[in-house]
Amino acid sequence: MLLHFASMLAGRATRKMLGTVLGGFMLLLPVPGAAEDWFSDDFETGTLRSSDSPPGRWDETPVSSSNTLVSDAAAAHRGLFGLLLTDRSSTTAFQASADVARPALTSSFFFRTWLRLRSVSTSGDVVLVQALPALVELRIARQDPVWELAVRNGSGRQYVSRRTPTTEPVQEDRWYLVEFGARGLGSPAGQAWLWLDGIEVGSLSGLDWQDEAYQLEQLRVGEPWTDTGSFVGSIDVDDVRVSASPMASRLELRLQEARSGCIAVAVSLRASSEGALAPAPYEVPVTLGILQGSGSFHTNAGCKDAAVGAVRLPAGTSEQRVYFRSSGAGGLATLRASHPDFLPATLTVEGTGSPGEPPDGDEAAGPWTMDLGCSAATGGFAMLPMLPMLLGPWVLWRRRLPPRTTKPR
Incomplete structure (x- = not known):
């Protein structure tokens, strides 16, 4: 029984590590931005x-x-x-x-x-x-x-x-x-x-x-x-x-996913032309605020780290993910992202948490999902070319699992 419990813990840790790796690659691999401004x-x-x-x-x-x-x-x-x-x-x-x-x-x-x-x-x-x-x-x-x-x-x-x-x-x-x-x-x-x-x-x-x-x-x-x-x-x-190509003109906040009250929000730069993702012309420190409601922003997927008031978009990138936990009784909050050189953005979210609720447990630390439809447009994120490399460790882990046995009746 002890051996079975240890095996469960090892499997859970492996799945958690793999989910973190996949989520990290999704957020940290920007597609090369547009050429330098004319x-x-x-x-x-x-x-x-x-x-x-x-x-x-x-x-x-x-x-x-x-x-x-x-x-x-x-x-x-x-x-x-x-x-x-x-x-x-x-x-x-x-x-x-x-x-x-x-x-x-x-x-x-x-x-x-x-x-x-x-x-x-x-x-x-x-x-x-x-x-x-x-x-x-x-x-x-x-x-x-x-x-x-x-x-x-x-x-x-x-x-x-x-x-x-x-x-x-x-x-x-x-x-x-x-x-x-x-x-x-x-x-x-x-x-x-x-x-x-x-x-x-x-x-x-x-x-x-x-x-x-x-x-x-x-x-x-x-x-x-x-x-x-x-x-x-x-x-x-x-x-x-x-x-030679459309440039960033405005910020955008877009809801990604919510798990146990920790809400993932994408902060991005977009062009006026067709609203496409556009690369930051320099490192852009985006100020985060709450217009209505209350809560806190975090960089950790489980909202476990210290609260932050800003997120940085490095030069040449167009999107970064932050996490928000509502602390208001109703759960509703209107978020705002701003920078003096770009038009600001707002987003209303509904948190499932309540005042004083502890951070998510290990199983909610994800993110466990991937948006395989991410665009490879300028300043976007590329996932599909990385799938073989990212799934390799998972395949090897599966091969190491002991074969199942069938008890004779």
Whole structure:
């Protein structure tokens, strides 16, 4: 009987160890992320041009008339500095911009930045971003004013645009996460999109971009053009990024599984384009909070370790798992994940625990399940190629089991 009990314990320990190994591999093997951004600048050097000391990221910062273009603390959405453009003139033409050139992107590109208008005394048509020579532009149209995505089409470079609804005018003193993207460069089936705060607000399709000019070689940010010359005010820009593929714009919280009150939640970064997983451009410390209800976050599958208030997504990864235990009488809690550079996420969960309930026992320490449908998309997790290696120890363990005997009747 003692031998039988010891055998049961050994089998249980082996199963627990195997489950932990499988769960660990599932969480710690990120698929390689996207290639490095074509361009990025968080303005944290406090300088702009590459010739500055310390070096900035932009090649040139031309300015017209009495306008100014500086790296300034007042323009920071995240960190110490942002790009501050102050337009004091009333002329039609170029005003001021930060310019950079890189090897051409010839099939697709995506742009994102945080942007804010301040101290606007006069509205007017303003070009905020130019992707050249394709001439894909982010604009503010003076009517109301509203956002506008403008492109050129065909060999004659005809002007085509899409404006956001006039019921949602651009507000002053409000930060917007502004993104636009283009696919099908060099083809007769070009497409372009505009996103505001992670929501698609305009798109163009069926564009004739067969001409060799339809590619991205140079980026201009600030006020590279104004049609009316009437705009007077300040434009704040921070965290500019350009890539050949969609970039992370928002956080997401997704329920994974719940066992004995310890709830597994995936914390991920996603792109505005189709909501796909997107890699962290740098190590992202995500702050975890509880908007309603009460409870605690943990890194251990049994909620046995000390409570944590944040989780880190290493550069190039897109997802990490945390565990939540509710301590409220009703069990319901609304969770929140946030970081200054990305749109926040919330999730309402229902815990099965109760106040003062002890952590899960050994059998709940898992996770014992695997999501074999995990996508191999950029920044995701790969499981299927690892199955042979991971299942090998289990097969060997099964072979070592003694054969069953049948008692004669």
